[in-house]
Amino acid sequence: MQALVPERPERPRFDGRALLEALAVALLVTVAVTLASSFLPDKYVASAVGFTFLGGAWWLVLSHDDAKVAHYGLAFGGLVLPGKLDLRRLLGEFARALAWALAFAAITFVPFWFGWRWWWRAGEHFQLHLDSSFANEALGQLLIIALPEEAFYRGYLQTRLDDALPYRVRILGAEVTPGLLVASVIFAVGHFATIRVAPRLAVFFPALVFGWLRARTGGVGASILFHAACNMFSMILGRGYGVY
Numbered sequence: 001m002q003a004l005v006p007e008r009p010e011r012p013r014f015d016g017r018a019l020l021e022a023l024a025v026a027l028l029v030t031v032a033v034t035l036a037s038s039f040l041p042d043k044y045v046a047s048a049v050g051f052t053f054l055g056g057a058w059w060l061v062l063s064h065d066d067a068k069v070a071h072y073g074l075a076f077g078g079l080v081l082p083g084k085l086d087l088r089r090l091l092g093e094f095a096r097a098l099a100w101a102l103a104f105a106a107i108t109f110v111p112f113w114f115g116w117r118w119w120w121r122a123g124e125h126f127q128l129h130l131d132s133s134f135a136n137e138a139l140g141q142l143l144i145i146a147l148p149e150e151a152f153y154r155g156y157l158q159t160r161l162d163d164a165l166p167y168r169v170r171i172l173g174a175e176v177t178p179g180l181l182v183a184s185v186i187f188a189v190g191h192f193a194t195i196r197v198a199p200r201l202a203v204f205f206p207a208l209v210f211g212w213l214r215a216r217t218g219g220v221g222a223s224i225l226f227h228a229a230c231n232m233f234s235m236i237l238g239r240g241y242g243v244y
Contacts, residue, residue: 012166012167012168013166014164014165014166015163015164015166016164017164018160018161018163018164019161019164019165021160022157022160022161022164025056025060025156025157025160026157026186026190029052029053029056029152029190030186030189030190030193032052033048033049033052033053033190033193033194034190034193034194036048036049036052037049037193037194037195045194046140046144046145047144049148049194050143050144050145050147050148050149051148052148053148053149053151053152053153054147054148054151054152056152056156057074057148057151057152057155057156060156061074061155061156062074062080066081066082069081071159072155072156072159073154073155073159073214073218073219073220074151074155074156074219074220075219076090076093076219076221077089077090077091077092077093077094077221078090093219093221094221096217096221096222097217097219097221097222097224097225098222098225100213100216100217100222100225100226101213101222101225101226101229104209104213104226105226105229105230105233108209109233112230112233113237116234116237117237117241119199120241120243122237122241122243123241125241126240126241127240127242128236128240129236129239129240137232137235138228138232141228141231141232141235142224142225142228145227145228145231146224146225146227146228146231147224149187149227150210150214150220150223150224150227151220151224153183153186153187153207153210154183154210154211154213154214154220154223155214155220157183157186158179158180158183158211158214158215159179159214160179161177161178161179161180161182161183162177162179162180163179164179165177165178165179165182171212172212172216173216174212174215174216175215176211176212176215180208180211180212180215181208183207183211184204184207184208184210184211185204187203187204187207188200188201188202188203188204188207189201191203206227206230209223209226210223210226210227211223213226
């Protein structure tokens with residue numbers, strides 16, 4: 001009797017078409033936001049860039065069927081899906097995303113503070129500025145900056161790159177692919193293209209965390225909240241030390 005030979009698991013397949021699509025879309029969006037930042041009045045730039053990212057995410061993902069929206073991590077607890085809203089699911093996913101964001105803030109903000117002070121040569125004196133505009137600025141960082149960027153870079157782009165480069169490795173409980181690195185590089189290049197100063201490229205490092213959160217949680221909620229928190233913390237430090 002011939003012994004049965006177990007079948008080898010099928011190796012992940014490289015998808016060149018998906019890779020070309022992701023890179024082409026990233027190039028077009030980067031050019032669009034660069035032009036917006038170069039030619040529009042300053043007061044309109046953030047809104048124009050945000051709408052560009054959201055428009056790309058809507059056209060490429062949110063205008064399609066529910067399964068695709070969920071695959072790209074943009075279901076937001078069912079908030080953007082048709083049908084009756086499951087409030088328990090929505091609140092549960094929000095609480096989970098918030099917990100992840102707060103956990104990473106607790107881990108990273110203190111070392112970031114020391115690194116920030118060293119980089120900017122900030123003195124010892126710090127004065128907290130929390131005026132009436134703080135809430136509006138926090139909401140703006142969440143809805144105009146973090147949400148559009150994460151919907152595009154971690155929702156569409158990283159997922160599409162994951163589909164194209166499906167060679168996975170487990171890092172701290174998250175299955176990640178080279179797509180996380182590529183999306184983070186494109187994220188940093190996009191920031192440099194809109195404001196051409198070298199320190200802008202440093203956003204590559206928090207982008208790695210945003211991408212890991214996307215992979216670990218299955219959605220972009222945690223990365224949105226942590227992204228907005230990082231921006232607000234940097235703003236608080238800049239104003240508190242009188243640097244910017």
